[in-house]
Amino acid sequence: AQTVTQSQPEMSVQxxxxxxxxxxxxxxxxxxxxxxxxQPPSRQMILVIRQEAYKQQNATENRFSVNFQKAAKSFSLKxxxxxxxxxxxxxxxxxxxxxxxxxxxxxxxxxxxxxxx
Amino acid sequence: xxGITQSPKYLFRKEGQNVTLSCEQNLNHDAxxxxxxxxxxGLRLIYYSQIVNDFxxxxxxxxxxxxxxxxxxxxxxxxxxxxxxxxFYLCAxxxxxxxxxxxxxxxxxxxxxx
Numbered sequence: 001a002q003t004v005t006q007s008q009p010e011m012s013v014q015x016x017x018x019x020x021x022x023x024x025x026x027x028x029x030x031x032x033x034x035x036x037x038x039q040p041p042s043r044q045m046i047l048v049i050r051q052e053a054y055k056q057q058n059a060t061e062n063r064f065s066v067n068f069q070k071a072a073k074s075f076s077l078k079x080x081x082x083x084x085x086x087x088x089x090x091x092x093x094x095x096x097x098x099x100x101x102x103x104x105x106x107x108x109x110x111x112x113x114x115x116x117x
Numbered sequence: 118x119x120g121i122t123q124s125p126k127y128l129f130r131k132e133g134q135n136v137t138l139s140c141e142q143n144l145n146h147d148a149x150x151x152x153x154x155x156x157x158x159g160l161r162l163i164y165y166s167q168i169v170n171d172f173x174x175x176x177x178x179x180x181x182x183x184x185x186x187x188x189x190x191x192x193x194x195x196x197x198x199x200x201x202x203x204x205f206y207l208c209a210x211x212x213x214x215x216x217x218x219x220x221x222x223x224x225x226x227x228x229x230x231x
Binding site for chain 2: 004031032033035037042043044045046047050052091093095096097098099103104105107108109110
């Protein structure tokens, strides 16, 4: 199975500032999807953004954007103009294009983001 | 409203007891998944189902069982063979079985052993 690594267990950012969360993954596949999910204290998993591996253009969703480096197998999340509501656990996830995988998600261990006023 | 519901929110299990976690979706999604989340860990796949009456084991299926008799329902049974069941359990679904489809999650069930 593919391995997803989030090397930052905790990060802190001041309100209105920008923060980048790191994610690397290990795969021999050329086609796959990458996702960032947010898990607030309610523990509901919420999709933040997703990236198709065959697209070179980095995905953006309002204040959230990714830096996808396919050769380096890196998929970082940038949060601009951080808000108190952004405080949560953030999970990076990989989804294989291989049908035998059932298209299940492989998750990293998460990064806890603290937003300070 | 369309969505995924999980019940109960909290569940207590006694030693040697089987318990069943409910997952229902009204999104008309074909694929459904069960994940387990432990403190300090990401989510790990228990079982998944891509179609009614068919399901496959994930990475940590031992001690668990599932059924998929209806498209909208995918219950998970934690059997007495699961020696460390205390965890947060998340159900997810996706509209189709393509890898391009996004998975959407339910609110989760917290299982505790008495």
